[in-house]
Amino acid sequence: MRHEKATRLLELARLLASSAEGLTLDEMAGSMGVGRRTAERMRDAVREAFPQMEEVDDPPTRRFRIPAGLDSIFQAPTADEFAALRAAADNFRSLGASTRAQALASLEQKVLSAVRAGVRRKLAPDMEALLEAEITSFQAGPRPFEDETVLTPIREAIMSLRRLKFKYEGGSTPGREREVTPFGLLFGRANYLVGAEGGGTEPRTWRLDRIRDIKLSPTPGTRPEGFTLQAFVTRSFGIYQDGVEEVRLRILPHGAEEALGWRFHPTQTLERQPDGSVLATFQAGGMRELAWHLFTWGDKVEILSPERLKTVMREELAVAVRAHNPPPFPGGGED
Incomplete structure (x- = not known):
């Protein structure tokens, strides 16, 4: 004790x-x-x-x-801490997030260089044992784009409170030069710059892999008062931002235990129902990404609201059916 x-x-x-x-x-x-x-x-x-x-x-x-x-x-790191740091770097590297992987590898080297040689020798076998015994499972998805020539000016602009200028190979006018006040970076299925264009304050997203010829602007640029990146992200189920609505999902009894340990959204509430099902409620936009996620639940989930989510789910199902229906047999007909 x-x-x-x-x-x-x-x-x-x-x-x-x-x-x-x-x-x-x-x-x-x-x-x-x-x-x-x-x-x-x-x-x-x-x-x-x-x-x-x-x-x-x-x-x-x-x-x-x-x-x-x-x-x-009082500060000697443990084998568990070093193994977690190395595993995080290796995970970033396997995902293609080379910039963050290198940052963690550099941090590990700095910490190790400050540790006494005797302690390093004692840590080494335990670290190797833990790294061989623990691994993160592979998950399919896009490889994140991390180019230091793009990330460095973004981070410099955020710290120096300046705007950025770049050409954007996306949107309705590909190749047009934009002047953007950066609010932050959003890492996920794809990596995004979050900011406001021109003198506006409404946050938008730009995919990092579509940014070209980026440079710092001399024009000052700051976040609007009260803006937080976390609150912006919470508005949507995924990346795409649209109207926020109350989402109500009924997870049927054969999926209830899984749902009780699931995190659909930061604002969620989960309630057991008398019939053994679970009611999941949260506030979010991004109905298309939510529909994509609900595909993975198969017959375990029923959409109660909003109607827009039901419509998007039907549209996505129709697209999947059209893509996988076999074409008519050439020259086929009734015998």
Whole structure:
């Protein structure tokens, strides 16, 4: 029990050392999964062990931090942590996300170079054993486009609060030059720049693999107040943005257990029904991508609403049937 308490205190100390602005008591409590009184006791215990902890006024609260960081003796990474980092890099690499894979590989090298030689020798066999025993299953999908010549100016524009200029080989006027205020990058089935064109504020998406001749513009560009990339993504089931509606799905009893462990959407609620089915409700747009996903549920799901989703599902089914119906036999007819 004492060892467990010491581990928890060290975890809190690492949080306080890794935060530039510091943490409030409520943030400590939330991060550690404890009540406020327990967070106060843990903070006091950490202060006894690390007297360099600072207290910063941030009305109406106070923040706490360990500005100089922790000695390396408290920061030795574990084989599990290194294996997770390597696995994430390998997963990115297998998906074609070479830029992010290289960033993680570089981070691993930097951390390893800061670890003492004796610790590295002890970690190596455990890391190799874990990497051989754990692998991420393959999932079909498009290979994400990650070109450093595209990503670098986008990230620079976001950090310097400037617009971007590029030619876009997509949309209704392919090849037209656009001037866009970047809001962020969206990685998924395909990778997208999220931003607003010209002096507008309504967010749109541009596929990275269709961007050409990208460069920084001298014109300032900032996100509209209150915009968050997470809220933008949550508006839709997938990438495509359209009207947000309440989606209601009935997962039949033979799919109920699977549905209870499924995440359809961040806004979802799941309710068991008296007949053994599950009612899934969430707010989203992107009906076509949702219909594509519901194909994978086969006969386990029934669309209750909206009508637009039912219509899209019927259209997609009709397309699939037309594509897979065998053509008439040449010269065929009745015997």
